[in-house]
Amino acid sequence: xxxxxxxxxxxxxxxxxxxxxxxxxxxxxxxxxxxxxxxxxxxxxxxxxxxxxxxxxxxxxxxxxxxxxxxxxxxxxxxxxxxxxxxxxxxxxxxxxxxxxxxxxxxxxxxxxxxxxxxxxxxxxxxxxxxxxxxxxxxxxxxxxxxxxxxxxxxxxxxxxxxxxxxxxxxxxxxxxxxxxxxxxxxxxxxxxxxxxxxxxxxxxxxxxxxxxxxxxxxxxxxxxxxxxxxxxxxxxxxxxxxxxxxxxxxxxxxxxxxxxxxxxxxxxxxxxxxxxxxxxxxxxxxxxxxxxxxxxxxxxxxxxxxxxxxxxxxxxxxxxxxxxxxxxxxxxxxxxxxxxxxxxxxxxxxxxxxxxxxxxxxxxxxxxxxxxxxxxxxxxxxxxxxxxxxxxxxxxxxxxxxxxxxxxxxxxxxxxxxxxxxxxxxxxxxxxxxxxxxxxxxxxxxx
Numbered sequence: 001x002x003x004x005x006x007x008x009x010x011x012x013x014x015x016x017x018x019x020x021x022x023x024x025x026x027x028x029x030x031x032x033x034x035x036x037x038x039x040x041x042x043x044x045x046x047x048x049x050x051x052x053x054x055x056x057x058x059x060x061x062x063x064x065x066x067x068x069x070x071x072x073x074x075x076x077x078x079x080x081x082x083x084x085x086x087x088x089x090x091x092x093x094x095x096x097x098x099x100x101x102x103x104x105x106x107x108x109x110x111x112x113x114x115x116x117x118x119x120x121x122x123x124x125x126x127x128x129x130x131x132x133x134x135x136x137x138x139x140x141x142x143x144x145x146x147x148x149x150x151x152x153x154x155x156x157x158x159x160x161x162x163x164x165x166x167x168x169x170x171x172x173x174x175x176x177x178x179x180x181x182x183x184x185x186x187x188x189x190x191x192x193x194x195x196x197x198x199x200x201x202x203x204x205x206x207x208x209x210x211x212x213x214x215x216x217x218x219x220x221x222x223x224x225x226x227x228x229x230x231x232x233x234x235x236x237x238x239x240x241x242x243x244x245x246x247x248x249x250x251x252x253x254x255x256x257x258x259x260x261x262x263x264x265x266x267x268x269x270x271x272x273x274x275x276x277x278x279x280x281x282x283x284x285x286x287x288x289x290x291x292x293x294x295x296x297x298x299x300x301x302x303x304x305x306x307x308x309x310x311x312x313x314x315x316x317x318x319x320x321x322x323x324x325x326x327x328x329x330x331x332x333x334x335x336x337x338x339x340x341x342x343x344x345x346x347x348x349x350x351x352x353x354x355x356x357x358x359x360x361x362x363x364x365x366x367x368x369x370x371x372x373x374x375x376x377x378x379x380x381x382x383x384x385x386x387x388x389x390x391x392x393x394x395x396x397x398x399x400x401x402x403x404x405x406x407x408x409x410x411x412x413x414x415x416x417x418x419x420x421x422x423x424x425x426x427x428x429x430x431x432x433x434x435x436x437x438x439x440x441x442x443x444x445x446x447x448x
Contacts, residue, residue, distance in 0.1 A: 048223040050182045051218065087146050109228065123216065125140055173373070177312075190207065191300050263327070267391070333367035347417075
């Protein structure tokens with residue numbers, strides 16, 4: 001009997017149980033979802049990508065780094081690498097505990113709700129801290145970054161609960177695609193406000209943070225209403241203590257799944273390159289070309305354009321999974337990144353920046369979406385939360401290296417152009433390791 005059937009057969013003990021039962025009956029069993037192209041549950045799951053993508057653009061990539069450059073200085077911008085590394089260390093430490101706790105019935109949805117809503121609150125908090133307290137603002141940024149990424153742990157794990165395996169690649173790609181194209185709405189509005197108030201006026205950026213938080217909240221609501229945990233483990237008497245015991249067991253379990261383990265090692269390296277570019281592109285470009293060549297307004301417009309370019313390519317990667325395996329498409333997506341970082345240190349004008357931005361945008365959605373869906377397909381569904389906890393660990397520990405190495409190289413050499421060299425070997429190593437993965441999905445994994 002599946003967890004879904006167990007829910008329907010358990011005795012009703014309270015009015016809350018009656019309400020939950022009604023929601024369960026309104027859902028389809030996972031195997032029944034194949035007949036429909038996209039269900040309400042799948043749409044609600046994808047809409048969270050629409051909401052959190054606004055954070056990824058405004059806070060992680062564009063407006064917040066520019067905001068720090070205005071209220072502090074260019075040196076403070078480069079120090080964002082250290083703050084990104086701090087948040088990654090925190091996430092790497094708590095991810096296995098969160099992933100294990102999420103296996104128990106009732107925990108997964110509660111923890112997702114907590115981190116998503118607290119992340120939204122702290123995003124808005126960035127707008128009200130006095131602009132002269134930039135260290136305090138950066139510490140608040142660490143907190144909101146931790147909450148955002150913690151919510152993504154559970155969001156990614158909900159892919160197994162919300163989508164049948166036959167459509168995981170497509171739905172995962174569509175989530176990223178719609179996230180990219182819709183994020184231009186809050187970011188475009190924010191950009192217009194920033195321009196009208198003046199590019200050097202902190203108030204415009206603070207309004208941007210409020211808009212970002214509100215957008216994130218609106219598109220989190222469908223996820224909170226429609227998506228439920230389908231797979232779970234029985235809750236032990238001491239859940240937190242038990243979670244620590246399960247961490248070692250989960251590591252042993254994941255090492256038994258050869259394909260998943262090899263993929264995680266490759267993912268550790270190449271996703272570090274991806275995340276480093278996302279988080280450090282603004283301070284790098286402004287340090288290399290200077291704000292007289294690439295002012296904040298131009299840079300934000302270029303980043304807005306990359307969201308538009310990324311939309312069709314993310315959908316394209318999802319469509320190509322009909323003809324190619326996800327891992328081969330991930331390898332293809334690494335090539336534009338590798339070319340971009342190899343030539344990035346020679347960037348000398350805006351045209352170079354436009355070409356590089358387009359190349360990155362063409363691969364970003366595909367490599368992120370297919371990594372998520374590929375991993376979901378090679379792990380046992382009943383352990384998806386624990387395994388996605390380790391998936392996030394590999395991503396978070398990796399994210400420590402790139403920004404920290406860029407900041408270290410810049411500090412040691414005093415030459416910002418050389419900092420991008422820290423990213424080159426990450427893609428090379430990741431690409432080589434993926435060559436050891438099977439060309440086709442192993443039959444025993446297809447049967448999971």
